[in-house]
Amino acid sequence: MTKKILVVDDDPTIVKYLTNIFNDNGYETCSANEGGEAFEVMKQENPDLITLDLEMPNGEWGPKFFRRLSKQEKFKDIPVIVISGLASRHLSIDKAITWLSKPFDPEKLVGIVKNTIG
Amino acid sequence: MNLNSDNNITDLPQRILLVDDEEDIRDVLTIALEDMGYDVTTAENGKDALEQFVAADFPMVLTDIKMPGMDGIELLKKIKQISPETEIIMITGHGDMDLAIESFRNEAVEFITKPVDVTTLEIAISRAKKKQKIRQGLKAYTESLESMVLEKSNALASHPARGDDKKEILESMENLPLIVFVVDRTFKIKTGNALFKKTFAIGNKTLKSTGADPESCDGTSQINGELFENNSEQFCHRVCRNNALPCPECPALATFQDGESHQIEVSYTLANEEQLPCLAWAAPIAVDGDGTVSEAIIMATDIQKVMDIKDHLTSLGLMIGSVSHGIKGLLTGLDGGVYLLNSALKKEDQDQAREGLQMVQQMTAKIKKMILDILFYAKDRKLQKEKVSAKNFAGDLLNTMDSRAKNLSIELKSKLPDPDFNFMADAGALDSALINILDNALDACVTDGKKNESPKEKYFVELSVSCTPSKLIFTITDNGIGMENQDMEKAFCLFHSGKGKGGTGLGLYISKHVIDQHGGTIKIDSEKNKGTTFTVTLPK
Numbered sequence: 093m094t095k096k097i098l099v100v101d102d103d104p105t106i107v108k109y110l111t112n113i114f115n116d117n118g119y120e121t122c123s124a125n126e127g128g129e130a131f132e133v134m135k136q137e138n139p140d141l142i143t144l145d146l147e148m149p150n151g152e153w154g155p156k157f158f159r160r161l162s163k164q165e166k167f168k169d170i171p172v173i174v175i176s177g178l179a180s181r182h183l184s185i186d187k188a189i190t191w192l193s194k195p196f197d198p199e200k201l202v203g204i205v206k207n208t209i210g
Numbered sequence: 211m212n213l214n215s216d217n218n219i220t221d222l223p224q225r226i227l228l229v230d231d232e233e234d235i236r237d238v239l240t241i242a243l244e245d246m247g248y249d250v251t252t253a254e255n256g257k258d259a260l261e262q263f264v265a266a267d268f269p270m271v272l273t274d275i276k277m278p279g280m281d282g283i284e285l286l287k288k289i290k291q292i293s294p295e296t297e298i299i300m301i302t303g304h305g306d307m308d309l310a311i312e313s314f315r316n317e318a319v320e321f322i323t324k325p326v327d328v329t330t331l332e333i334a335i336s337r338a339k340k341k342q343k344i345r346q347g348l349k350a351y352t353e354s355l356e357s358m359v360l361e362k363s364n365a366l367a368s369h370p371a372r373g374d375d376k377k378e379i380l381e382s383m384e385n386l387p388l389i390v391f392v393v394d395r396t397f398k399i400k401t402g403n404a405l406f407k408k409t410f411a412i413g414n415k416t417l418k419s420t421g422a423d424p425e426s427c428d429g430t431s432q433i434n435g436e437l438f439e440n441n442s443e444q445f446c447h448r449v450c451r452n453n454a455l456p457c458p459e460c461p462a463l464a465t466f467q468d469g470e471s472h473q474i475e476v477s478y479t480l481a482n483e484e485q486l487p488c489l490a491w492a493a494p495i496a497v498d499g500d501g502t503v504s505e506a507i508i509m510a511t512d513i514q515k516v517m518d519i520k521d522h523l524t525s526l527g528l529m530i531g532s533v534s535h536g537i538k539g540l541l542t543g544l545d546g547g548v549y550l551l552n553s554a555l556k557k558e559d560q561d562q563a564r565e566g567l568q569m570v571q572q573m574t575a576k577i578k579k580m581i582l583d584i585l586f587y588a589k590d591r592k593l594q595k596e597k598v599s600a601k602n603f604a605g606d607l608l609n610t611m612d613s614r615a616k617n618l619s620i621e622l623k624s625k626l627p628d629p630d631f632n633f634m635a636d637a638g639a640l641d642s643a644l645i646n647i648l649d650n651a652l653d654a655c656v657t658d659g660k661k662n663e664s665p666k667e668k669y670f671v672e673l674s675v676s677c678t679p680s681k682l683i684f685t686i687t688d689n690g691i692g693m694e695n696q697d698m699e700k701a702f703c704l705f706h707s708g709k710g711k712g713g714t715g716l717g718l719y720i721s722k723h724v725i726d727q728h729g730g731t732i733k734i735d736s737e738k739n740k741g742t743t744f745t746v747t748l749p750k
Contacts, residue, residue, distance in 0.1 A: 103539060105569060109546025112562075116553050146325055154325060159234050177538040195542040198549060 095209045096120040098139035100130045100157075101175070102148045106194075110143060110175075113198045119205070127157040134167055140209045143201075144188070146176040158187050171208050173201070224339075225249045225266075229259040229273035229285065230301065235326070239272070242328055246335070256280025260288055270338060271298045275309045275321075283312055290317055295345060297338040301326060311521050360469065360494075379495075379507075389478075389488065389510040391446065392495060395466055397456050399444045400505060410449050411481035446508070452479045461492035462506040469494055469503050475513070489513050533584060540580065544573040568617065575614070579649070582642070583716040593636040593727055600682065601630040603637060604675045610641075611648050615671065620655050625674035633682045633750045635728060640748075643724035646717040647686050647744045648673065654690030654742055682748045689741040698734050 099110045102125045111121040122137040124130035126148045133139075146154035154174065162168050172187070177194040190204055226248045230236050236252050243250045251268070253259035257280050259273065271289060275282035286298050300313045300321040310321050320334040383390045384403045391402035402412070447453040447460070456463060461472035471493040478486045488510040496505035550566030604626050615622040648671065655669035671688045693701070702722040725732050730748035 103543065105543040105546055105573070106539070108565075108569070109542070109549060112546075112550055112553060156232070156234055177535050177542070194538045195545050198545075 094118065094120050095140040096122065096137060097205065098130065098133060098137065098142045099123040100125075100127065100142060100148070101145040102126055103145070106145070106175075113202065114205070117202050117205075127154075127160070130157065131160065131164075134170075139170065141205060142170055142172045144172050144174050146174060162187070173204060173208075175201075224270060225251065225268050227251050227253060227259060227262060227268040227271045227273075229253045229256065229271065229277070229282070231255055231274060231277045235274070235301075235324075239326065239331070242331060243272075246332065256282070256285040259285055263289055263292065267293055267296070269296060269342065270335070271296060272301065273298065274301045275313065276303065283309060286313055286318055295342070295349070297342050299334050299338055314520060383509075387511075389512075390507065392505055392507050393446050393462055394505050395503075397445045397447055397460075397462070399446050399449060409478070409480065409486070412444075412449070450478045451476075461490055462508055465492040465494055465506045466503050469497070469501070476510070478510070487513050487517050533580070536580060537577070540573055540577050544570060544577070547571075547573055572617075580716075583646075583720060593639060595634045595636050597632050598635050598637050598640075599630055599632055600627050600675050600677070603635075603641070604673060604684075607641065607644055607648065607673060610645060611652070611671075614649075614652060618652060618656050619669075620652055621668055621670040623670055623672040625672070625676075627675050627677060631677055631682075631750075633677075633748065635748065636724075639724045640728065643721040644673075644684060644686070644746070646721045647746070650717065651686050651688035651690065651742065651744070654688050654692070656690075677750065680750055682750050684746040684748075685743055686746075687741065687743045692738040692740050692742055693734070693736040694738065698736055701734055702732070 097114045097119050099107050099114070099121060100123070101107050101110070104125070107123045107125065111123060114121045122133050122139060124133045130142070130144075134142075144154060144157060148154075148157075154176070158172075161170070161172070171189045174188040174191045175194060175196055176191070189208060192201060192204075224247075226243055228236060228239055228243065228250055229252070230239070231254055233254075236254070240250045240252060251262060251266075253262050255277055256273075259271070260280070262268075263271070271285075273282045273285055280288075282300055286300070289296055289298060294317075297320075298313075298318045300310065300318045301324055302310045302313075302321050303324045313321060320338050322330050322334050380390075380392075380401060380403070386403060387405065389403070389406045389409055391406045392400040394400055402410075406412070445456075446462075447456045451457055457476075459474055459476070461474050461476075464470075464472040471491060473489065473491045476488055476490050478488055480486055490508055490510035492506045492508045494503040494505075495507040496503070498504050547566050547569030550569060551563055552566075554560075554562035554566055604624065608622060608624055611622055651671040655671065669689060671686065674685045674687075676683050676685075701718050722732055725746055725748070728748050730746060733745045733747075734742060735745070736742035
């Protein structure tokens, strides 16, 4: 079965970029532009992996998203890749499987995704 | 002995009070701080924090700026009042520029931006600790200095020739580039030097100059007879700050109480209502036989320039953070466009290729604009005014905006003046100021994702130019998303962006700056979901 990736980023250009990378590599995609919406999408789409931007509007930023995610039995084990423009590694993202800094290398990203969900 | 006490200072597990309304941040930061070896106490709001602080004085406080109820700045002020030695580190979000500057003015030592990362936190704390050490050393030094001064002034008080000494002191201060004045225990001004009189616009009519008859001095409370000629009583709180009653934070008040010297940062009110930030010291100058201070000398120095430099440095620091972050986002977007284009060429997908190309163009334009904004900000150039034709100027603006508007399928309308007229302006600077506003208007019509929810008639941006005999008026109207009240208030602030990561927060700041330089005004009217109108009025 085709694996599905949820892209969470409030910048539509980057959502487009990421979904294109994943589609070209044979993955299905869905997207959300902030943390709250991400949970709605998650319920409907049941993604196998999430890419997450840390800074998002409405206070729904990375750490909060993680906190909510870890409380949801159904979703708490979904692997998360943080893709962020922050200068250095963020405190709360130890829970993420990896951390990529913007601008990132698409091949490296695809490599990580393949290793994680096949 | 010394070595031991030094060791004690460093070995003590430092206590930190951590204040943030978000539980996640408290959790994460507590773990990080404990890993660094700190003893952490947390509070979830300003009120709670203050209670904890009063109960158990903390050497260091780490607080969020934005909190419901008592915010970080309020807390900072209150803590500094209780314990000036406590070092306070502020946690700010992106775009909290004003708050960050205000917290510096209130002596916050460091600020770190959200989301907080460990390295920055460690650096900020170590800097705060260093500052604390310097402060402690300085305090010990001033204390010994103060006791010396007190000794000398006591000697002076018991010395029979003190009237002459004081006269000498005051004469030598007459032309100092410091505001110097003397008040008695009721805060009545006994005398002031030249700069004092000049600053508070006190003419010779009200205050006699130095050199009056020294014999009139009664020996204890008056100094060299420099009295107000008409006997009208002038109080320093009235003259310097326009307050009816003595100011509670007055350093002289503290001096009268404990006989020691005191220092504060204070804002004086000038005759024209303008505020002058000053650093003021008060010290005892006349002491009665029983040791009560009967008069205090206050010396103040204008620190406006220091404040400006401080603000500028703060803003530069924030700018580097904000800009490097913005550029990363744009570069990623550019990568995205190139990727789309490449993958489209492989698949021979015309539509995707067009989309990719558009993305590249869009990002390149944004990067270009950002760089120009930064250059503009970094280099404050002087205006070069020339005669400009209103029609040509507006026409050029419309040409510049045309392709972007077409790309976004937004109608670009205009109302140009007929007949044409000329005005004096720096066309280059004004052009960039208005382009920033027009660009914002276009952005307001393409807020991504949300526009499809309420499909309305076509989006438009209209530029109109008109004039009165003395003024020139540009209005830029759009029927886009409109602005929230809070965004409207802060629209022209440096690094405030209503567009989240989409903006650098430089654009409208620059617009306002250029318009101010031209002696003009800029005004926003906006209604959420209806649209926004910017009105720029310039002198002709």
